[in-house]
Amino acid sequence: MDFSELVQAIQTLNTEDAFRARLSLEQWRTIGPYFTQHDIRSGDLLIKQGDTDRSMYFLGRGSLQVFMTGGPPGSNKVAILRPGSVVGEPGVFHDGARMANVEAMTPCVVWALRGPRLEELAQRSPGLALELVRAAGGVMAARMRANMTKQLPIS
Template identity: 30%
Template sequence: MSTSLNHEIRDMLMDCGLFVALTPAEFAAAAGYFSISSIEKGDAIFNEGDAGTFMCIIHSGTVSVRKLNGEGMAVETAILRSGRAFGEMAVLDGERRSATCVAASSCYLLNLGKDSLDKMLNEAPKAAAKIIRAIAVAMSKRLRMMDGQVVAQQD
C-alpha cells in the first residue's frame, strides 16, 4: 500500500471517532489493514443472508439498513451517517448478514475484512484488541438503545 493511501486511511480512522483509545502509532499500524471504497447512491453494499466477510465505517455519505418483513418486503430500519460502523456483527461472529445495506447517497467507506482483522490480531495485537473493543462498545450501546425502545413501545 502506498504511503499516501496509508496516511489517508489513518486520518479517516482518526476522524471517525470510533477508535479514541488508539495511540498515533496504533492508528498508523491499523491503517494498513483497512481499505477504502466508493459506493454510488442506490448500490447495495451487501445483502441480508450474504456471508459476512467485511465491515465498513462510513467516512462520508449515508447508508440505508433494510430487513425483510414477513411478506418478504424490504423495510428500512435505520439510516446510518458518517462515523458509524456497520457489518461488524458478521465479521465478529462469522454468521450471515442480518440486514441489507444500501448507499442512500454516494458513500466513501473504510472497509475491514475478516481476514485482515485476523491478520491484525497476529501482527498488531494491541491495535486489533482496541479496535475490537471499540466495536463491541458501539454494538453494546446500540443494543441498550434498542432495549430501551422495546420497553418504551410496551408502555
Template identity: 35%
Template sequence: MNVQQLMDAVEQLNARDALQCKLSLDEWKALAPYLSVRFMRVGDPLMFEGDADREVYILAEGEVEVRIQDHALATLGAGNVVGEGTFFSGEPRSATVVPTKTGVAWGLKWDRFEALSKKHPGLAIDLLKGLAIVLAIRMRQAVLVEHFA
C-alpha cells in the first residue's frame, strides 16, 4: 500500500472534522512503519462497539458506516479518522464501524504511537494535535445534537 495515497486522501478531504495536520510526504513516510494496513471488505467490521483496542484508523480509500446499537450515525470516506475516542481514552469503543465500500484503512495502535513519540517527537505531536482537533469537533457536534434533539 502506498503512503502517498493516504496523504492524498487526508489532504483532499474537505470536512469540518478532517485531520488537520499537514504532514509532508517525508513525514508520512516516517510515520508509515508505525502504521498497520487493513484491507476493508464490505460488511466486515473494522471495530466493534464495546471493544477496548486502542487503535485509531485513517481511511485511505473506501467508506464506512458508524453504528451504535445498529443505528447508523455517520458515513465516513477516504481521509477520515475513526476510533479516536478509544485511542485517547482507553475506554471501550462506543460504536461499531462497518465498511460499506471496499477500501484501505491505516491503523495506529497506542503502543506504536508511544514508540513513534520517542523516535519522532515532533511528528507525534503534530499527529496528536490533528487527532485532538478531530475528537474535539466530533464531541462538540455530539453535544450540540443531543442538546437540541
C-alpha cells in the first residue's frame, strides 16, 4: 500500500470523528516520509491500554476495534474503526498512559507518526505540523463529545 492510498482513505472517510486536515496533495506528499507503514495481523494489539507511546496511527486498510479493560459493565467496547481513521492521537499531546486497547479485527495496514518525527516535521515545516496537530485535536474533541453523550468516562 502506498501513502497516496492512505491519503485517499483519510479524505473520503465520512464520520463525526474523521481526521479533517486542511492539506493539499502536495502537502501530504511532504508529510508522507515522516510516517512509517506497519502490517498488523488480525488479533494483534496495536495499542495496549496503560502503555505509554507518543505516536498516532492512521488506518490505511482493514478494521480496528477499540476497547477498554476494567470499568463498568458494558463500557468496554468503544469503537470500530475503518480505513482513513486515526487512533492514538492523545499520544501526540501528552506522555500519559494509553486509555484503551486497539486490536486488529482483520489484517491491517497502519501508518505511524511517532512523536520525534512530528517534532522533526515541526522544525522543518511548522505550518504542516500545526495542521496535523489541529486536526488530531479535532478528532479528540469529537470523540470526547461522543463519550460525554454516551456518558462514558473520559479518563
